[in-house]
Amino acid sequence: MNLVYEKLMTCVKSVKEKVDFCPEVALILGSGLGDYADEIEIVQTVDYTEIEGFPTSTVAGHKGRFVFGYVDKTPVVIMQGRVHFYEGYPMSDVVLPTRLMGLLGAKKIVLTNAAGGVNFDFKPGDFMMLTDHITTGVPSALIGANLDELGVRFPDMSEVYSKRMQEIVRTTAKELGIDLKEGVYAQFTGPNYETPAEIRMARAWGADAVGMSTACEAMAARHMGMEICGISCITNLAAGMSKEELNHKEVQETADRVAKQFKALITGIITRLGE
Numbered sequence: 001m002n003l004v005y006e007k008l009m010t011c012v013k014s015v016k017e018k019v020d021f022c023p024e025v026a027l028i029l030g031s032g033l034g035d036y037a038d039e040i041e042i043v044q045t046v047d048y049t050e051i052e053g054f055p056t057s058t059v060a061g062h063k064g065r066f067v068f069g070y071v072d073k074t075p076v077v078i079m080q081g082r083v084h085f086y087e088g089y090p091m092s093d094v095v096l097p098t099r100l101m102g103l104l105g106a107k108k109i110v111l112t113n114a115a116g117g118v119n120f121d122f123k124p125g126d127f128m129m130l131t132d133h134i135t136t137g138v139p140s141a142l143i144g145a146n147l148d149e150l151g152v153r154f155p156d157m158s159e160v161y162s163k164r165m166q167e168i169v170r171t172t173a174k175e176l177g178i179d180l181k182e183g184v185y186a187q188f189t190g191p192n193y194e195t196p197a198e199i200r201m202a203r204a205w206g207a208d209a210v211g212m213s214t215a216c217e218a219m220a221a222r223h224m225g226m227e228i229c230g231i232s233c234i235t236n237l238a239a240g241m242s243k244e245e246l247n248h249k250e251v252q253e254t255a256d257r258v259a260k261q262f263k264a265l266i267t268g269i270i271t272r273l274g275e
């Protein structure tokens with residue numbers, strides 16, 4: 001058997017031994033949203049360290065566990081703390097949790113992150129709904145023998161972020177009085193922030209925001225036929241766009257400042273997805 005698939009199935013089996021719960025929606029929490037999972041109706045949690053073969057996260061401030069429970073009436077699995085490529089894991093490990101949540105039954109996935117604003121119309125604290133992405137800055141998560149059990153060798157990526165879910169996000173944001181931005185997210189490896197030249201390049205490519213996650217997860221989710229939506233919290237202007245140097249503290253502070261609104265948006269979206 002393919003080693004990547006074998007590892008994935010070991011993790012799925014390990015989780016299924018501990019949890020008997022079928023989620024409808026998967027959610028990956030980005031910076032600032034980490035404690036969202038504490039506020040839902042929790043049925044069960046599984047620490048990543050309890051899962052055989054699971055890549056455990058090393059980022060400070062990221063809790064590493066799956067939370068199973070309900071947002072309103074929607075059964076969810078939440079990834080509290082994601083795995084990043086810059087931690088040194090192969091891409092297949094980075095997307096393993098996404099695939100695992102899909103194999104547990106989640107047909108839809110909500111991806112969230114903190115991102116730098118590349119579009120001159122964005123300001124820190126804005127929310128951007130992903131309409132598309134650029135993964136040219138990172139290796140494809142689908143490199144290697146194709147996992148035929150999950151999807152086809154050459155998957156179509158012409159609508160990664162579902163138009164139906166985009167409409168749900170727009171409606172929910174409007175209802176909450178949020179001035180939702182929309183745009184293209186470009187993923188780079190990190191952990192360093194980009195240079196001003198890289199940001200100019202990203203803008204020329206058509207990116208509106210940049211970050212170090214999400215697009216690879218969306219690609220893996222799309223490969224296995226999940227319905228996807230993505231929302232970025234624009235925590236800073238990208239490199240070269242302001243006089244300030246970039247730092248993680250600023251990213252966290254902005255994310256924390258708008259966390260309440262971000263959480264309301266996520267709750268609204270997931271509630272609608274369960275209807």
Ligand code: HPA
Binds near residue numbers: 116211212235236
């Ligand atoms: N670049 C990359 N990742 C980020 C940024 C950024 O400016 N802000 C938050 N995550």
